[in-house]
Amino acid sequence: xxxxxxxxxxxxxxxxxxxxxxxxxxxxxxxxxxxxxxxxxxxxxxxxxxxxxxxxxxxxxxxxxxxxxxxxxxxxxxxxxxxxxxxxxxxxxxxxxxxxxxxxxxxxxxxxxxxxxxxxxxxxxxxxxxxxxxxxxxxxxxxxxxxxxxxxxxxxxxxxxxxxxxxxxxxxxxxxxxxxxxxxxxxxxxxxxxxxxxxxxxxxxxxxxxxxxxxxxxxxxxxxxxxxxxxxxxxxxxxxxxxxxxxxxxxxxxxxxxxxxxxxxx
Amino acid sequence: xxxxxxxxxxxxxxxxxxxxxxxxxxxxxxxxxxxxxxxxxxxxxxxxxxxxxxxxxxxxxxxxxxxxxxxxxxxxxxxxxxxxxxxxxxxxxxxxxxxxxxxxxxxxxxxxxxxxxxxxxxxxxxxxxxxxxxxxxxxxxxxxxxxxxxxxxxxxxxxxxxxxxxxxxxxxxxxxxxxxxxxxxxxxxxxxxxxxxxxxxxxxxxxxxxxxxxxxxxxxxxxxxxxxxxxxxxxxxxxxxxxxxxxxxxxxxxxxxxxxxx
Numbered sequence: 001x002x003x004x005x006x007x008x009x010x011x012x013x014x015x016x017x018x019x020x021x022x023x024x025x026x027x028x029x030x031x032x033x034x035x036x037x038x039x040x041x042x043x044x045x046x047x048x049x050x051x052x053x054x055x056x057x058x059x060x061x062x063x064x065x066x067x068x069x070x071x072x073x074x075x076x077x078x079x080x081x082x083x084x085x086x087x088x089x090x091x092x093x094x095x096x097x098x099x100x101x102x103x104x105x106x107x108x109x110x111x112x113x114x115x116x117x118x119x120x121x122x123x124x125x126x127x128x129x130x131x132x133x134x135x136x137x138x139x140x141x142x143x144x145x146x147x148x149x150x151x152x153x154x155x156x157x158x159x160x161x162x163x164x165x166x167x168x169x170x171x172x173x174x175x176x177x178x179x180x181x182x183x184x185x186x187x188x189x190x191x192x193x194x195x196x197x198x199x200x201x202x203x204x205x206x207x208x209x210x211x212x213x214x215x216x217x218x219x220x221x222x223x224x225x226x227x228x229x230x231x232x233x234x235x236x237x238x239x240x241x242x243x244x245x246x247x248x249x250x251x252x253x254x255x256x257x258x259x260x261x262x263x264x265x266x
Numbered sequence: 267x268x269x270x271x272x273x274x275x276x277x278x279x280x281x282x283x284x285x286x287x288x289x290x291x292x293x294x295x296x297x298x299x300x301x302x303x304x305x306x307x308x309x310x311x312x313x314x315x316x317x318x319x320x321x322x323x324x325x326x327x328x329x330x331x332x333x334x335x336x337x338x339x340x341x342x343x344x345x346x347x348x349x350x351x352x353x354x355x356x357x358x359x360x361x362x363x364x365x366x367x368x369x370x371x372x373x374x375x376x377x378x379x380x381x382x383x384x385x386x387x388x389x390x391x392x393x394x395x396x397x398x399x400x401x402x403x404x405x406x407x408x409x410x411x412x413x414x415x416x417x418x419x420x421x422x423x424x425x426x427x428x429x430x431x432x433x434x435x436x437x438x439x440x441x442x443x444x445x446x447x448x449x450x451x452x453x454x455x456x457x458x459x460x461x462x463x464x465x466x467x468x469x470x471x472x473x474x475x476x477x478x479x480x481x482x483x484x485x486x487x488x489x490x491x492x493x494x495x496x497x498x499x500x501x502x503x504x505x506x507x508x509x510x511x512x513x514x515x516x517x518x519x520x521x522x523x524x525x526x527x528x
Contacts, residue, residue, distance in 0.1 A: 079429065099429075104426040108444040108521040117430055117440070150523045164430075 028055035028204045029075060029090025030169035037069055037228075044198055045071045046228040049085070052222075055171075058205035060067035060215035063225035064260060069208045070176055072225065073098070076206060077174045090171050095120075097170040099178040103157035105149040111160050112136065112145035118164035135167035136160070137196055155186035159193065166197060174206040175197075179214065186242075191218055195240065212260070216253045217242055226260055232259050309491040314498065317491035326480070331499060334476040337393065338465050338503075341400025344487040346457060349405040350450070355411025357446065358438070363413075370409065378402040379467055391472035396465065404457040411453025415446030448522060451515045458507040466500060 020114050030207040038046040052060050056064055061069045065136040074080045075087055077096045084142070089096060097118065105114045115132040136142045139159040149157055158178060165173055175194070179187045198205050209215050215222050216236060224232035234256070291311050298310030303311070321327035352370070353424050356363035378399060389395035419442050427437045469478020477496050484492035519525045 051464060053444075077429075100422070100426070103420060104422050106441065106444070108447075109440070109522075117432075121431065121433070148521045150521065183493075207436065 027202045029094040030055040032088045034086045037083045039083045058220045060207045060219035061223045062215050068228045081137045087136045094171040096172040097165040098174045099165045101162040101177045118167040135163040167173045172204045176208050216249045278359035279510025313491045314494050317495050330480045334510045341397045345401030345404035346408045347407030353409045357413050357416025374406050396468045397467045400464045403460040406457040408453045411449045455511045462504045
């Protein structure tokens, strides 16, 4: 577990090299998956999955509980090792970040320090506070940097978690049902925020969700996962900003729901 | 509103906490003056204060308090230090835990004061004996609560730290240790109580200096005021230790919702 975590960590760089690299490095990472399988003991969760995600695409992965969507996400960000097959993300050692369903902020660190957790440990101390503040500004919480996480609301905590994920300018941002625990209105606000930062930073986005409406509202492309395979791969060709209740989106949503429910019922 | 009550509770405890003791002392003084309590059973507070002044003038009081405090603190540092180190080690490493925890749990079930006869045989009535007993008594609450604290650290936070590329050392410093701190403080305060208790017993049974010794000497000469004075000093020292621990707690646990409001 430690070894994996350390592998996921970007290579240490010097200050000057960091500056040079940030300019040179691509803002998004493409993902190529070939013949990916994952089994936990007897149980096969993913079997022979092929997938290509171009750099900068926002992909939503939907499916019933236990369809392997979270497992796929963990494999893509390098938290687990595949049983068979190959996962390639970007070139060299791209920065990938994962956002969880819970904010997972350190309660003993102020909001600003929590965001700094997302920075590469090699980032010079003098730059850390500024970068953290900038990330907080992006999620609209710059004025809360000095507060303890305990005083924030659930939605604000999740925004701090988003800032923590964004502060290192990831080339791949994976979101594992990050809005599942929020109330309906906060959810819609957060969706708009995620869409805005994605448009601004242009990283590759992977969103695991069980909310089909959310997937349709946010994603360029939707993958429906069923029994460890891609059952449906749909492009969402609706211009942004998308209006809630748009008939094209509603039709798409209906089609995905049919596929999800039909697959189990038939 | 909750914040207001917390703030009120924060500002007031020092004053409110002393109302009851002050009233009790005044009642005691009055009862003594009226002859309700005979001098040979319990001298008046003013008598105890006079004894304190007498002993302070002769330098005996300061010397004995100094000796006792030094014993308490050195035993606390040794026992608490070992307890903290083992608690941290066993919390982080399962190998270390499998190796030592069973043994420690067995020893824990022996009341450490039951060791007094053995300790006297080993160390006589020298400083080592007191240091050993205090260290032994302080060790377990710190060990158990440190271990328990580390076990209780939210595994989701640990996973987050790993995913965000924290090295093991950083993970320990930023996530595991702060997460275990509230529990470590519980152990610390409990250990401070045991520290004074152990020292009182040890000094009463076998010592040639210290507050316990002062009390036992006074008993031989029927100086009830000095005996009472010794008890009062123990109470004050215990209170002082607890207040210090609370202060440290408040400084280091500012993030904790129950310490917020500054």
